[in-house]
Amino acid sequence: ADKIRVAVASNFTGTIRKIAESFEKSTGHKVILIFGSTGKHYAQIKHGAPFDAFFAADARRPKLLEKEGVALPGSRFTYAIGKVILWSPQKNYVDIEGKTLEQKEFRYLSLANPKLAPYGKAAQEILQGRGLWKGLRGRMVRGENIGQTFQFVKSGNAELGFIAYSQVKHPGESVEGSYWKIPQSLYSPIEQQAVLLRDNDTARSFLSFVKSDESLKIIRGFGYGYYGIE
């Protein structure tokens, strides 16, 4: 049995664990998962990190790696599409159309740093679309990544925030609090892409496994979208 190392964006932690588990069960190979921010992983990969595959939180870094000749050409694919929601742990706080943004006297709105995280960029687009981006400046708290963004809201320090649907959606459970599921049309799609970094069979077969139906079900169960599937 082989051992591969796969670097994965933190927001995908729960999902990939499930997938890796069933991959290990069916093949007997071992998958070592390394979680972290996509920016850090990118820097590390460029400086020789011993990873076999890379599951980024965006499409930009995998593309860069491909262009720079670090990733294997042609191995890049979108493994999940993130969905953004506006969420509050309080019941009936966020209405289903997001009017809350204009109406409620909240103190802090949490979102991911648009510069670093695609979810943040999406949030920016949504707010800009409604003409709220400038007006909310001093009331926006920015997480370094989507995990932190969630913690700001979850701990109650920010009343609401733009988070990933996958963070509150657990397979077979209903979502706590109140949220507005934002139509895909309001922001550019959050493609999370993966690339192969080292050419070996186990890694290749793991990537294929991620594309399998079995994995797809898991990915959707955690609240991610997939190409052409809402």
Add this chain to the structure above:
Amino acid sequence: MTITARFRIKRKNFVLDVDLNLPGKGITAVFGPSGCGKTTLLRAIAGLEKCRHGFLRVGDMQWQDGKHFVPVHQRSLGYVFQEASLFAHLNVRRNLEYGVKRVPVSQRKVSMDRAIALLGIEPLLERRTNQLSGGEKQRVAIARALAVSPRILLMDEPLSALDLTRKQEIMPYLESLHDELDIPVIYVSHSLDEVVRLADHLVLLEEGKLKAAGPIGEMLSRLDLPLAHSDDAGVIIQGIVAGHDDDFDLTYLDFPSGRFSVARKALSVGHAVRLKVAARDVSLTLEYQSNTSILNIFPATIEEIIPDGGAQVMVRLIAGEIVMLSRITRKSATLLDLKLGKKVYAQVKSVVLLT
């Protein structure tokens, strides 16, 4: 004004347990062997060593009584520590100023300049304290304690690192303190010589207990105390200046039963003085002898003879109204057939003028 002190301080191998009544004037020497508790006593008086049921009254100031305890910094005292204790972060001048600044101007009786001049530390003022010799440090520490114009001065072997010349410069000043400032000085010393020279009063400690206390003269001539057997045993005699001899630079001192000639001192006629007559400086003859270099000869009667070691005896004499001690060999005593009541002549080779 008196000082009443009662302390009981327990340590692992040591207990200080004293009940003292000291005069509130003049210099009181605390004397005793190493480790007998002198420093501990001084610290207790300063308030540095706390004891629960202590009692301390210095003149009209009640510093300690059961629970009532005046903290050290509110006691107007000067303390010269046994070990060098200058502030390392201040230079010499600032060490001196440290205390002075904390005394209200109205209570400053000793000027800093005076203390500096007295201890000859003028050239050291801008030095760091680690650039001083041992004796220099000690002088700075004394000056610092003096400069706060304290109501009582506590000195723990302040002169131990000083040479004789320096000591002889400082001692008269200490002596004059009670004339000028009228403050009591409690003075720890190992040197009986120093003690005899300086002190009015003596406290003898032994293993944390009071062995004896009293005026220095009395203590020195008490044959039951170890002092009388030391090299420095002797008596203190009160006298007054009777006149000067300009030809020979002598000063005449009259005491109740005679006259001493001593090297001239700048004292006015009538001034009261104290003389120390050491037992070893007194020899005895049966007849009055002329043609001797000894000027001070007094008729006396033998009052007591006690052995002083195997070879020597201490003879207690009455010369008129005063007591003198003479230390001579037993052989001489036998040869001269000395016994109680016998008339002799006491030849005093030299005397020390104390004040």
Add this chain to the structure above:
Amino acid sequence: MTITARFRIKRKNFVLDVDLNLPGKGITAVFGPSGCGKTTLLRAIAGLEKCRHGFLRVGDMQWQDGKHFVPVHQRSLGYVFQEASLFAHLNVRRNLEYGVKRVPVSQRKVSMDRAIALLGIEPLLERRTNQLSGGEKQRVAIARALAVSPRILLMDEPLSALDLTRKQEIMPYLESLHDELDIPVIYVSHSLDEVVRLADHLVLLEEGKLKAAGPIGEMLSRLDLPLAHSDDAGVIIQGIVAGHDDDFDLTYLDFPSGRFSVARKALSVGHAVRLKVAARDVSLTLEYQSNTSILNIFPATIEEIIPDGGAQVMVRLIAGEIVMLSRITRKSATLLDLKLGKKVYAQVKSVVLLT
């Protein structure tokens, strides 16, 4: 064996510049006022103070010569610092052991137990050093320096915090060091008394310069040195034990021109001794006087009379082959009509037996 030392050490306000030849035996006292450079000299000898062009030879050991410099720890020396300097992290016993452990067993001549017993620190062995009194610390420091069986002992005012009794216990031991260990001791002291009692040799420093150096007896009787004008001026006389008087517990000491009687000492007949005769203990008479308690009377001739302050004169006498000093008042000198060549009787009231 001799000690040759040449140092030039510059400080901001002070220069030590000495060129010394000291005997490699016995006790050499370094004497001088506070700040004259005694500690600096001792430190230079130990190697703690470096100077570029120094030279130091102790017996057959070349410790410094231009660039060649034996580091302190390779010099077999014992050093008693002027200020308490016990290791705070070790208790008393371990302080003592610290030095002993670093001496090869074959070179251990002083046992630790011996040093402990001598300095009476047995009960203190398990104490922390901050639980000691000033004098106790000093005793431990002396014991620690002795216990390394050094080839030379450097002591910076080691007895300043000790009482007389304690001093008198330690001094004979120091004196005996050169008999037993044959090591030179360089001894800084402010107390001329101590110096006279202890030292064989005297180095007089003044403002960093050598003022005079020589055998103690010579130095004390040299009227051009300040010593002769101090209270302790006197002469040292070599003698031998001639016998004992059992009746009166006396010991007779013969010297070239006479015999002294002193309180009995446990010395065998024929033993060489040194006596100090202080100038203030010598009185002069024109005729031989009997019926006096003074036992030691010697005929002498006046050799020199010099003024000693306004009221006193110092008389230099030749008694047979030896020199004596006598300090008397100018008045007495005039009354007795003393002049050069006159025959007198020197009455010695007391002498100090040094060895």
Add this chain to the structure above:
Amino acid sequence: MGTMVLSESDLIALVITLKLAGITTLILLLLGTPIAWWMARTRWRFKFMLEAVIALPLVLPPTVLGFYLLVALGPHGPLGGLMDWLGVQRLAFTFTGLVIGSVFYSMPFVIQPLQNAFTAIGNRPLEVAATLGASPLDRFFTVAVPLARSGFLTATVLGFAHTVGEFGVVLMIGGNIPGETQVLSIAIYDHVEALEYGSAHWLSGGLLVLSFLMLMSVYLLNRRFSVVQS
């Protein structure tokens, strides 16, 4: 990686950082000095426990510590609840919150050197000062503090530098609000994560040079006034 001029927000972040580090250090010294003094003097039997407690925040990764602080400061947390009850503004995402977090985290770097320095002084100088008429407070300031100078220097340098470089705690409870709680360390981090290496180098370099100059002057000054031990 090309050269990039620093943005205005970077400069603001610098100002905020210096302000944060300055205030934090000040508070640390004000708070730490009496604690260190007490710890150096007391003979309390259980002092060792307190000593352990003070060093404890160090062992948690700063982000995690920040997370717990965030939870504590949130409306359901003990501190946040207390604040609400008192009617005081909540502290998360405010500059004050940053200060509190930094103080908490850097405390051991200040207390420990101070405590050591105070212990090293011993009783004697204080006794001397007392006999010279100095009250406890007086002798603390005129004797203990100057004699503990090197301890204060170390405490200040470690406290200040550590706050400047701190990042995890600050990120978590600050919310990275530009102009308010975005400090330089986060700004640099953001640049690195966003692959804006040029800006990162400039900022880091500037910070290093600035810090070096500051530290150097502090040490140089220290040398001038130093108490030479003999």
Add this chain to the structure above:
Amino acid sequence: MGTMVLSESDLIALVITLKLAGITTLILLLLGTPIAWWMARTRWRFKFMLEAVIALPLVLPPTVLGFYLLVALGPHGPLGGLMDWLGVQRLAFTFTGLVIGSVFYSMPFVIQPLQNAFTAIGNRPLEVAATLGASPLDRFFTVAVPLARSGFLTATVLGFAHTVGEFGVVLMIGGNIPGETQVLSIAIYDHVEALEYGSAHWLSGGLLVLSFLMLMSVYLLNRRFSVVQS
């Protein structure tokens, strides 16, 4: 969220953490002691510069410092290049690399307290030891070290605790590889990021208790052997 037993990888992370902190502290002491000693004794004019340099790593956010270390240790970096040229294994993403990074970062916490403690001793005890026949090395170990005990204690505690809690540097040059370079601080962080609060609480709590017990014993021991100043 609920309670979760610690996974095997968490335990491994604990072991790695303790190993890392232990080795780092040891190296810090071995390296820092002579430097601190030299700095306490020297009268070199430019010492203040060195002092500033030593405190410098502190002001960079650890992740950024880690980033630069990574660059330096990577194949294109000066150190990495040197390593390659020497034929030695590259250090990034290895345990050795972690140790180097931690040593670098925690250095000031060790050197400063030691330097202070050595300075406070003064010359006298060393002179005394010399006159008692102790060579420079001998007196360093038998006099300077015991008298600087409290400095060593502080250095050890700060160095150890800081390494345990360190995270940014370690994350960057270690690469968070489970079983190799994943330390506890990162494991906790991962749990928090993955919203596995249960595990995070358990791990943090365990770490705190463990650290508290360790620190407490150290301080308790210290008390027993302490040099009482008078």
